[in-house]
Amino acid sequence: MTDAPKRTPLYDLHVALGGKMVDFAGWEMPVQYPMGIMGEHKQCREKAALFDVSHMGQVILRGDNVGEKLEAICPQAYATLKEGKARYGFFTNEDGGIMDDLIVSNAGDHYFVVVNAALRHQDIPHMKAHLDGVEVTEIFDRALVAVQGPAAENVVGDLCPAAREMKFMETIVADIDGVECRLSRLGYTGEDGYEISIPDADAERITKLFLAHEDCEPAGLGARDSLRLEAGLCLYGNDIDQSTSPIEASLAWAIQKRRKEEGGFPGADRIQKELAEGAAKKLVGIKPSGRAPARQHVEIQCAEGNTIGEITSGCFGPTVGGPVAMGYVAAPHGKVGEQVKLIIRGKAHDAEIVALPFVTQNYKR
Amino acid sequence: MTTYYSEDHEWITVEGDTATLGITKHAADQLGEVVFVEQQDSGEEFEKGGEIGVIESVKAASEIYAPLDGEITAVNEDLADNPSALNEDPEGAAWIYKIKLSDSAQLEDLMDLDGYKALIG
Numbered sequence: 073m074t075d076a077p078k079r080t081p082l083y084d085l086h087v088a089l090g091g092k093m094v095d096f097a098g099w100e101m102p103v104q105y106p107m108g109i110m111g112e113h114k115q116c117r118e119k120a121a122l123f124d125v126s127h128m129g130q131v132i133l134r135g136d137n138v139g140e141k142l143e144a145i146c147p148q149a150y151a152t153l154k155e156g157k158a159r160y161g162f163f164t165n166e167d168g169g170i171m172d173d174l175i176v177s178n179a180g181d182h183y184f185v186v187v188n189a190a191l192r193h194q195d196i197p198h199m200k201a202h203l204d205g206v207e208v209t210e211i212f213d214r215a216l217v218a219v220q221g222p223a224a225e226n227v228v229g230d231l232c233p234a235a236r237e238m239k240f241m242e243t244i245v246a247d248i249d250g251v252e253c254r255l256s257r258l259g260y261t262g263e264d265g266y267e268i269s270i271p272d273a274d275a276e277r278i279t280k281l282f283l284a285h286e287d288c289e290p291a292g293l294g295a296r297d298s299l300r301l302e303a304g305l306c307l308y309g310n311d312i313d314q315s316t317s318p319i320e321a322s323l324a325w326a327i328q329k330r331r332k333e334e335g336g337f338p339g340a341d342r343i344q345k346e347l348a349e350g351a352a353k354k355l356v357g358i359k360p361s362g363r364a365p366a367r368q369h370v371e372i373q374c375a376e377g378n379t380i381g382e383i384t385s386g387c388f389g390p391t392v393g394g395p396v397a398m399g400y401v402a403a404p405h406g407k408v409g410e411q412v413k414l415i416i417r418g419k420a421h422d423a424e425i426v427a428l429p430f431v432t433q434n435y436k437r
Numbered sequence: 438m439t440t441y442y443s444e445d446h447e448w449i450t451v452e453g454d455t456a457t458l459g460i461t462k463h464a465a466d467q468l469g470e471v472v473f474v475e476q477q478d479s480g481e482e483f484e485k486g487g488e489i490g491v492i493e494s495v496k497a498a499s500e501i502y503a504p505l506d507g508e509i510t511a512v513n514e515d516l517a518d519n520p521s522a523l524n525e526d527p528e529g530a531a532w533i534y535k536i537k538l539s540d541s542a543q544l545e546d547l548m549d550l551d552g553y554k555a556l557i558g
Contacts, residue, residue, distance in 0.1 A: 103496075104469065108469060108470050109469060109470060109494075109495040109496065110470045110495060113495075294469075294495060294496050297496070298495060363472070363473045363517070363520070364473050364475065364493065365472065365473060365493050365498070367497075367498060387495060387496065388472035388473070388493070388495045390495070395472075395473075417475070417491065
């Protein structure tokens with residue numbers, strides 16, 4: 073074993089395209105290209121941007137009743153997830169905290185799961201230990217590419233007409249230039265788009281075909297972060313972790329009604345109690361009124377000057393045209409419109425609790 | 438008029454006992470797109486190595502350190518409304534402070550252009 077950063081099948085292409093490579097969760101990934109984070113962010117909101125997300129864990133689950141078995145470790149209704157559909161979810165621990173967030177797809181003869189890069193080493197043993205009779209296979213020979221933005225349908229559809237027929241949160245296997253790929257109509261930018269699983273050997277060639285489209289440009293982790301934050305989407309490790317419950321994280325929408333009522337998942341006691349009575353703190357959108365970005369760990373105070381929470385993610389939002397942030401505040405202070413103070417480098421800056429997302433999501437429902 | 442450079446990638450152009458201070462083009466390129474500049478007020482005194490401001494790019498905040506002792510005599514107010522000027526013209530229009538030097542001898546600790554070019558390779 074070495075600690076040398078790992079590379080995705082698209083590493084050489086990133087370098088050739090001028091990508092500025094950084095270590096991310098043990099992977100050498102492009103943080104930005106010569107266009108810059110602002111330009112890449114705008115590209116994704118207005119046309120289409122391509123992200124390499126091959127560092128994320130792709131997992132195949134095979135066996136009988138996989139969906140039902142997943143319900144023992146996730147609060148989502150995966151037993152009733154229809155074939156060809158994908159659903160956002162998370163593993164919870166016995167304390168009701170979030171172990172990781174993930175996307176589960178019912179691919180017919182198997183389930184396809186995508187987990188975070190930094191947590192694949194936790195998630196694979198977790199699934200192996202708890203999914204009795206299910207064969208858990210991590211895929212190491214396929215890239216994962218996200219094409220995101222209003223032009224994504226044209227970029228992907230020109231090479232794969234079947235992609236045009238897909239709706240949000242649907243998954244199919246289809247041919248792209250002679251290669252069998254898995255396409256899922258989803259992503260983590262707030263825009264319409266696809267995540268496409270491609271065999272390693274063909275990954276660079278097919279990625280270049282997408283990039284050959286006049287509306288598609290490569291984008292890095294920097295833009296991915298500002299896009300997901302504007303879209304009000306949580307980043308594991310920043311906004312959610314082992315200690316935060318889905319209710320605190322305002323993720324109750326991701327737990328289906330039956331599961332909320334029935335329970336039967338790790339931490340159900342706490343989660344059902346918080347559903348009924350509310351959680352002590354909640355994740356909210358925060359809009360600083362000035363220009364100073366409020367970064368992670370910035371203290372949040374109420375108007376009277378008492379500490380009520382802290383920022384978990386914050387940056388300049390290129391589409392918003394100003395700073396945007398998310399953070400936890402004590403529940404009584406979590407109402408939209410509440411005026412708060414952010415303590416940035418010792419100075420108090422005015423801010424307001426706002427509804428998430430900061431930008432309208434453009435999914436193809 | 439002579440220009441000096443610090444290891445923290447600031448430049449100062451000196452005329453008599455007053456000077457103009459900014460960050461180098463190299464530093465601006467490394468920071469990426471600047472979205473906010475936090476400046477101190479005119480009249481503030483500082484010591485060499487002290488923090489005299491913060492530059493925020495989309496992703497991260499970076500401190501500006503005083504390359505020598507002095508006092509701020511003027512602040513470039515334009516940067517508040519137009520922080521991206523720091524990417525466009527960091528060694529010209531996007532100067533950050535005018536300062537009064539406390540000890541001109543400290544200039545000897547700074548680099549000339551050739552020295553700075555050698556530093557950044």
